[in-house]
Amino acid sequence: MADYPILAVVGHPNKGKSSVVSALTQNDQVHISPLSGTTRVAQHFSLKLDGETVFELVDTPGFQRAAKCLAWLRVEELPADQRPARVAEFVEQFRSSGQFFDEVELLKPIVAGAGIIYVVDGSLPYSPEYETEMEILRWTGRPRLALINPIGGDAYVAQWQQALNQYFSLVKQFDPLHASFDQHLQLLRSFGELDSRPGRIFDQAIEQLEQYRRQKLEQAARILVENLYRLLTYQQSSSRLEQAAREQLPELLPAEISRFNQHLNWLERDGQQQLEALFLYHRLESDLARLEVRQSELMDESQWTLWGLEKKQLVLVSAAAGATLGLLADAGLGGSSLFAGAIGGGVLGGVSGWLGLDWFKQQLPAWLQFSAEQHLLGPVKDPNFAFVILGRALSHARAMLARSHADRERLTIHQAGDHFMQSLEMKVQIRLLKQCKQLVRQGPQGQAAEQLRAWIYQQLTA
Ligand SMILES: Nc1nc2c(ncn2[C@@H]2O[C@H](COP(=O)(O)OP(=O)(O)O)[C@@H](O)[C@H]2O)c(=O)[nH]1
Ligand SMILES: [Mg+2]
Known part of the structure; x- marks a missing residue:
C-alpha cells in the first residue's frame, strides 16, 4: 500500500x-x-x-x-x-x-x-x-x-x-x-x-501540499525579480548604427528601436513562460502568444493607462522618486518634461520619453550611448519602466495563479478593476522604485533583490 x-x-x-x-x-x-x-x-x-x-x-x-x-x-x-x-x-x-x-x-x-x-x-x-x-x-x-x-x-x-x-x-x-x-x-x-x-497519510499530504505551494511561490518571486533585472538592464548594440553616418541615424533609428522593443517583449514573455512552467501550465503558451501582441507595444502611450498607470500620478511618482534618488537631476529634467517625450507623437518621441531624454554628445539621446566602437540602446532609464514591468508581471502571475488547471480557455489578464500598482500607497511606490534602482546596481543577488522578492511573495499570496 x-x-x-x-x-x-x-x-x-x-x-x-x-x-x-x-x-x-x-x-x-x-x-x-x-x-x-x-x-x-x-x-x-x-x-x-x-x-x-x-x-x-x-x-x-x-x-x-x-x-x-x-x-x-x-x-x-x-x-x-x-x-x-x-x-x-x-x-x-x-x-x-x-x-x-x-x-x-x-x-x-x-x-x-x-x-x-x-x-x-x-x-x-x-x-x-x-x-x-x-x-x-x-x-x-x-x-x-x-x-x-x-x-x-x-x-x-x-x-x-x-x-x-x-x-x-x-x-x-x-x-x-x-x-x-x-x-x-x-x-x-x-x-x-x-x-x-x-x-496520518492525509495530514502529511496536506502539509506537503502547503509546502508545495510555498515553495512554488518563492521560486516565482525569484523568477520575477530576475526577469525584472534582465529587463531593466537590457542593452542592445547596433552595428548598423555604427556604420551609418551621423546624418543617417534618424532613418535607421526606428528599426533599431523596434528591434529593441521586440527584445524587451521577448524577455518579458520568457519570464512569463518560466513562471508557467514552474506552475506546470503547458497550455498557456498559445493563448498568451496572442495576448503578447496586445501587450507588445511597451512604448505605446495607451499602455500607460491600460496597465493601471495614470500619467499624472506617474509624473508625481517619478518626481518624488527623483527627488529622493536624484534620478531626474541626473536627467536634468523635471517630471513633466520627461513625459513630454512620451506623449508627443511618433516613435522617436515615445522612445525618448521612455528612455529618458538627455541631449548629450551633439544632440544624441542618452540611450544612444555613443562611443567610438559601439552604439548601445538602453538600458531603459525612466524609473517608471520598472513599475510598468513589475505591474505587468504581477498581473500575469496573479491571473495564472487564480486559474484552475482544468480551465481550457484562454488566459485573460484582468488589468482593469484592480489598477494595482497605482493603488499602492505613495511611499510604497517610492520604496519600490528605489529598490528597483538598487537592483540594477547590485544585481539579483543583492539586498534590494531580496527585499523585492519578499514584497512580491507577499503580493502573490495576498
Ligand atoms: N462550466 C463548467 N464546465 C465544466 C465544469 N466541470 C466540467 N465542465 C465541462 O464539462 C465537460 C466534461 O468535463 P470532464 O471533466 O471531461 O468530464 P468527465 O467526462 O466526467 O471526465 C467539459 O467540457 C468541461 O469543460 C464546471 O465546473 N463548470
Ligand atoms: Mg473524463
Whole structure:
C-alpha cells in the first residue's frame, strides 16, 4: 500500500471527473472533453513535491453498464461484510475478458485500496438511475466522498444532497474550475476525516501540499525579480548604427528601436513562460502568444493607462522618486518634461520619453550611448519602466495563479478593476522604485533583490 493518499474519481460520463483530477493535481494535461466517453482507461495523475508523490488521483471512465454490473454482484444474497470481496471477484473475473471494460477500469484502483470521489452535476436533476452506481460504490466498502459540481448552476444541489447523503458519509459542493487553493486543501482534509486507516497519510499530504505551494511561490518571486533585472538592464548594440553616418541615424533609428522593443517583449514573455512552467501550465503558451501582441507595444502611450498607470500620478511618482534618488537631476529634467517625450507623437518621441531624454554628445539621446566602437540602446532609464514591468508581471502571475488547471480557455489578464500598482500607497511606490534602482546596481543577488522578492511573495499570496 502506498504511503500517500490515492483517490479514484468516478461517476457518470461528462460530470467533470477529469476536471476535478486536473484541478486537484494542478496538471493541465489531464484530458477534458465535452464529448462523453473519451476516457476509456483509468489514468493516474499525481502531484509531486521534490520528486515525491504527495497524492495521486485516478481519472476513470464513467459507468457504462452499471445495472448489469450490480446484477452480477447481486446474483446471490450476500451479507454486507462479504460484499467488498465480491467486487474484487468481479474485477478479477472480467479483467481480461473485455466485458464490463469501463466498470473494471473504474473499480480496479478502488479494489486495490483507493478512496472514492464520486462526481455529479448539480445543475441537472437527480434521478434514481444513479442509484445503481452509488450502490456498487457502497459495495466496495471504501471511504467515499461525493462532490456536487455545479457545472451549469446549482439549481438541484439540495436535491442531490438529499440523495447522496444516503450513500456517502460526506457530500461537498466543489467547482473544479473555480475552487481556490484553500478549497483544495479543505477537500483533502475532509477526505482525511473519512479515512480510518492508521497513520496520518492525509495530514502529511496536506502539509506537503502547503509546502508545495510555498515553495512554488518563492521560486516565482525569484523568477520575477530576475526577469525584472534582465529587463531593466537590457542593452542592445547596433552595428548598423555604427556604420551609418551621423546624418543617417534618424532613418535607421526606428528599426533599431523596434528591434529593441521586440527584445524587451521577448524577455518579458520568457519570464512569463518560466513562471508557467514552474506552475506546470503547458497550455498557456498559445493563448498568451496572442495576448503578447496586445501587450507588445511597451512604448505605446495607451499602455500607460491600460496597465493601471495614470500619467499624472506617474509624473508625481517619478518626481518624488527623483527627488529622493536624484534620478531626474541626473536627467536634468523635471517630471513633466520627461513625459513630454512620451506623449508627443511618433516613435522617436515615445522612445525618448521612455528612455529618458538627455541631449548629450551633439544632440544624441542618452540611450544612444555613443562611443567610438559601439552604439548601445538602453538600458531603459525612466524609473517608471520598472513599475510598468513589475505591474505587468504581477498581473500575469496573479491571473495564472487564480486559474484552475482544468480551465481550457484562454488566459485573460484582468488589468482593469484592480489598477494595482497605482493603488499602492505613495511611499510604497517610492520604496519600490528605489529598490528597483538598487537592483540594477547590485544585481539579483543583492539586498534590494531580496527585499523585492519578499514584497512580491507577499503580493502573490495576498
Ligand atoms: N462550466 C463548467 N464546465 C465544466 C465544469 N466541470 C466540467 N465542465 C465541462 O464539462 C465537460 C466534461 O468535463 P470532464 O471533466 O471531461 O468530464 P468527465 O467526462 O466526467 O471526465 C467539459 O467540457 C468541461 O469543460 C464546471 O465546473 N463548470
Ligand atoms: Mg473524463
